[in-house]
Amino acid sequence: MATWDLLRDVWFGLIGVLLAGYSVLDGFDLGVGALLPFLAKTEDEKRTLIGAIGPVWDGNEVWLLAGGGALFAAFPMAYATVFSGFYLALMLVLFSLILRAVSLEFRAHDPARKGLWETAFVGGSALPALLFGVALGNVVVGVPIDARSEFAGTFFTLLRPLPLAFGLLGLCAFLMHGAAYAALKSEGPLLARARKTERVLAIAFAAAFALSFVAVLFYLPAAVRSAPAWVFSLVVWLSLVLFAASSKQGKDGRAMVFSSVAFLGLWGMIGAIHYPNLVRATDPALSLTVANASSSALTLKVMLIIALVGMPVVIGYTIFAFRVFKGKVRPDSEGY
């Protein structure tokens, strides 16, 4: 049993790692997508931004599939309750991701409907960036769950203050991360605009974080006693300050690092206040936790072997690919 408990905790952490990896990687291309009309004023600038994410967005998105698959495999009860319970919200995410995935390819090669595909790309990037936070906020603050572990609310249950604050926070974080990546890959007026946007978004991030912070203290008073949560929130504040400073000094690479660390701080903080829950229930006795929602010890062990063998290789060639495409992007670079 002790091994089983350990495996469950390890998987709680690993799913956190996969989701954090997803936010750090796909976060910047969702952010770039949502910011496209604000950052890029000319077709050349649009081409630069799209060229910057073109070769990497697909690999980035796999982190979501890996996280979802790992949740299914390690905690099938939580996967089933959330995915069936948040049906319409997740359908919106799904429709967005589908349209977004094809829209870059189609924007380039379906000139008759270029405007339509660009809108799909921008909307399909912004909506998930907002909804991921709302969904996360709900499992953290707690949702009505019945004795059969089924979600007992409606679509509107999902739109409560804390989840909405988390949604806003997620959106700001994705946008800020996107602006940082845009700065890293661009030159000239686009670069200047991206850096300016970075600072505006850092302020928005700080405001949304403060709002979420208050909401957590109000709705989840027990969180006050979590020392790790305080440490992680400090990490978030610190990386925000360093992010803004790096942006001001024109150190775009460093800004990118700090906006990534801010994400890690957020995930650490959420993990600290959420553990051992996977889906908190309004009635705490019915919450889905690492103990009552997990797969068997054998499945968790097999999965751990898969992760330990597979993920280092993934990280290795992902770094290789980012190196291949490193550097500033020009509108005439090899692309769509």
Place this chain on the structure above:
Amino acid sequence: MDAVFLARLQFGLIAGFHFLFPPTTLGLSLIVVIVETLYMRTKDEAYKQLSVYLVKILGTVFVMGVATGIALEFAFGNNWAAYSRTVGDIFGAPLAAEAVFSFFLESVFLGILVFGRNRVSPKTYRFSAFLVFFGAHLSGLWIIIANSWMQTPAGFRMEGGRAVLDNFWQAALNPSTVIRYVHTILGGWITGALVAMAVAAWLLLKGRAVEKAALLMKTSLAVFTAAAVLQLGSGHAHSIQVTRTQPEKMAAFEALWETRDGAPFTVFGIPDEKNERTLLAVRIPKMLSLLVYFDPKGRVLGLSEFRKEERPPVLLPFAGYHVMILLGLAFILMAAAGVWLQAKRKIVSNRAYLKLLLFAVPLPFLANETGWIAAEVGRQPWAVFKILRTSEAVSAVVPAGNILFSILVFAVIYALIGAAGLGVILRTIRGGPGEAAAEAKKGDV
């Protein structure tokens, strides 16, 4: 309309649409690897231009597969929550493994394939092509493992109404995994190869890039021929496995109502399920027994052996199975004609054959889909064979109206991206090899 029916309709729609793309990716990625290898060996620029051309088509097909694939990973939790709870201990792992071992690989290296030709060495480029090919085929393996476990579950025990993993290897390599994998992969090779042959045929008919088109024709015809011939054997072996492990499914495939020693193969017929008979049946005596047991007197179980509530429907599996076999045989004939023309060096000028190839493009897609429909409808009424009924696998909390709404949105989105995707692929094809490279240099965004 009830939620079970709608949930099945939705899964059929999104999985059926998705299944147009991955098989094409399997076949095209193989041809890209071959063309890149020929380029390495011969240093002939024609192969490089062909590779640039094919990679563009592959890129679009791949993106369509990615976009429509996300929906499937969500679908088990969305619509099949009871299924996810009951078998998640076994079924989730292959999906996660697919992402970790193969999906990352395909996606990252496809990025290099499509965008990185001028940023990596030719050797690294060819290796990237191989990794996309390898990742796509490994990806298929994990999905086939998951699907096969639903057909012939193994390596588990039932505990408190839930399937619990006992032995990973037995679950992964369950009785139908290997043969289903071979059969599905060959279906993909046939599909990708025929698409490539049709592209070559179109170029030849238009008299454009004739030499490159002839090289493409020769290469893809070789893949097509090998896959079509091997598919006859794999299909046969798959049928033998189904007869052994899911006899009621084979009975439905063949509309065999009663158990027979020396069962006939029904070439044509219209199953009448209500009266348990086959109208206008054309049968080859003893052929089914001969095929599945290599013994004309072998006993094949009929549907009457099984309780009515455990029998699969007959019409769709029967029709799907027979259309697939017919198409499989047609591919062999097409391959034979192609090889004969190639040997006589007439393939590039035989307009009738080239036109035939153009019209044949939908056929491998039809064969993949009908084979899949036969396999999955033939599994009914079970979601997991003899373990979990489809009617008990759905999400309890999702109202039928929500499913219907999402089906309608899916239908609109898929019609839109299907049409646009086809348009983009046709546009790429019209660009031609060589000319496409020039277009890329212009930075046509």
